[in-house]
Amino acid sequence: MTEKPEELQERLTREIATELQAELDHPLTEADWARIKEAVKERLRAELARRAAEAAKPKETEEYFVRFSFNVRAQHFVLAVGVLLLIxxxxPIKFHESAWAKYFFHVISLELSRLLHRVGASLLIGVGIWHMLYLLTAEGRREFRELLPRPKDLFDFLQNIKYLLGLSRERPKFGRFSYIEKFDYWAVYWGMVIMIGSGLLLWFHNLALGLFPKYVLDIAREAHSDEALLATLAIVIWHWYNAHFNPSVFPMSTTIFTGKISKKRMIEEHPLEYEQLMASSSPSPSEGEESRGEERAEAEQS
Ligand code: HEM
Incomplete structure (x- = not known):
């Protein structure tokens, strides 16, 4: 935050008085204070003039790329709300004997907590169906192709390890999705199958007991319980590190909420996609967020 003029004046007075006192071998006299006042006035005037010139400068423009359509952002939002609710x-059901879980159920009753778990489960199932339908659209198919694992991902992974260990100075060059982002995407498929499959068996256990032997339900509960912990750790350690705590984006990347990525981050994090877009684009402005194929750099006031 910029200092207010009164605060600035106070700070300058303190600094100049300390500087002068260091040069003198006697306490500051009235004449010294008059000198200090003059010097403060001069430095204050210069500083305020510098600030005014700075404010009058035209704001630098920063270019942004549209990275995610509204559809993708909305899916991610519902998925995030659903998963957080489920976690x-x-x-607290898994660790029901611990003090924090008992306190949780004291604040939110067990009944409400179980109801909210089913609300979260419905959101997760809903967004799963939504995503399958999205994959039938042209945009969905295009994004899906980009997310398919390729041999290059393995080489990128090895190169990144070398880079992070200081054995190479070259970072791998990623395209639209890095192997890290692809892993995030495919881990959700695995998690969805296990959690929804076992969760439905637990939810409708009477019906399930009529269809399967009891040990199937026991396996479902074990799988649900263990995969829940694995999913939570994967989200907190892998996903949140890459999207929030990684120093290059800390405190968080807002791209999944705004859909936009700065040109600087685009060049750093997706250089191959950037080069591809530049090679295929003419300088006309972006024609809308749904059309990634015709995506262009958008100039915006930062
Ligand atoms: C990220 C997703 C999910 C997480 C992290 C999660 C987490 C958990 C955990 C830790 C338990 C306690 C298991 C135990 O007894 O040790 C549990 C129970 C349960 N979960 Fe999930 N779950 C998820 C998704 C789902 C889904 C999709 C459904 C339903 C389709 C579901 C339905 C249930 C049911 C019915 C129970 C039994 C407890 C009760 O009756 O309230 N869960 N869940």
Missing amino acids: FTGL
């Missing part, structure tokens, strides 16, 4: 209401 917050599921883990």
